[in-house]
């Protein structure tokens with residue numbers, strides 16, 4: 001299967017890492033908006049081609065990884081050469097209906113919302129295929145297999161994409177913010193920053209595995225950490241008093257509102 005990327009930014013690079021981790025021989029065609037993508041392609045042994053149209057012509061699966069505001073221009077470039085190619089769009093907030101209008105009603109399209117951990121094949125990925133893609137079961141299976149290589153994929157109805165995008169697509173940024181804040185506290189009390197980050201990150205991995213393996217809720221697991229009269233409950237209540245849970249929900253509200261304003 002020949003894979004092409006339109007756009008070579010953060011998400012394209014994360015997906016390309018994940019794809020090459022699985023199959024280092026995979027040929028990847030790519031074009032971008034500027035010299036940046038060309039330099040990235042050459043540095044990583046990708047096949048940089050002269051135009052988005054050329055990506056579409058030379059690929060079986062074309063991954064739209066530019067920004068939503070580039071869709072109209074990119075669609076105008078590639079529409080005339082779309083025949084049997086499958087389009088995977090990772091454009092945040094852009095619906096299948098908008099993609100079909102831009103690219104053609106009969107084009108096979110999968111709307112996908114990955115997150116940056118796809119670069120270590122640990123992504124959390126939403127997807128939904130349009131009718132033309134569902135009608136080609138072999139192509140749909142190829143897309144499913146590609147996504148499974150990149151992490152855990154979930155078939156999600158389009159009305160749930162915004163909440164999925166906030167909880168999985170954007171949340172690596174929020175989780176990084178939390179890791180950094182914890183590590184800053186470590187620095188405040190004398191730890192080197194890299195050591196503090198390593199401690200917090202390992203704890204986060206362990207806690208996530210524990211939540212996955214347990215039939216207790218996160219609240220119940222937290223209660224098990226907070227010994228009566230101990231240090232944890234003091235810190236826990238201070239975090240609640242300073243608004244951590246409310247801040248998180250407000251952050252998700254803002255993320256969803258912005259995503260829903262895209263299309």
Ligand SMILES: NC(=O)C1=CN([C@@H]2O[C@H](COP(=O)(O)OP(=O)(O)OC[C@H]3O[C@@H](n4cnc5c(N)ncnc54)[C@H](OP(=O)(O)O)[C@@H]3O)[C@@H](O)[C@H]2O)C=CC1
Nearest residue numbers: 007008009010011032033034036037065066067068091092
């Ligand atoms: N970052 C993330 O975690 C996630 C991103 N997404 C989606 O991925 C898409 C890309 O986001 P992200 O990678 O963060 O953004 P970036 O700004 O990092 O990447 C955007 C890319 O678009 C390219 N581009 C600009 N104009 C054109 C054009 N006319 N033709 C082809 N390529 C063009 C740019 O090329 P150049 O650099 O050469 O100028 C750049 O590589 C967005 O639609 C976003 O919603 C979805 C889920 C998560």
Ligand SMILES: O=C(O)[C@@H]1CCC=N1
Nearest residue numbers: 092093165166169170
């Ligand atoms: O910030 C964005 O718009 C994209 C969508 C989800 C994550 N990044």
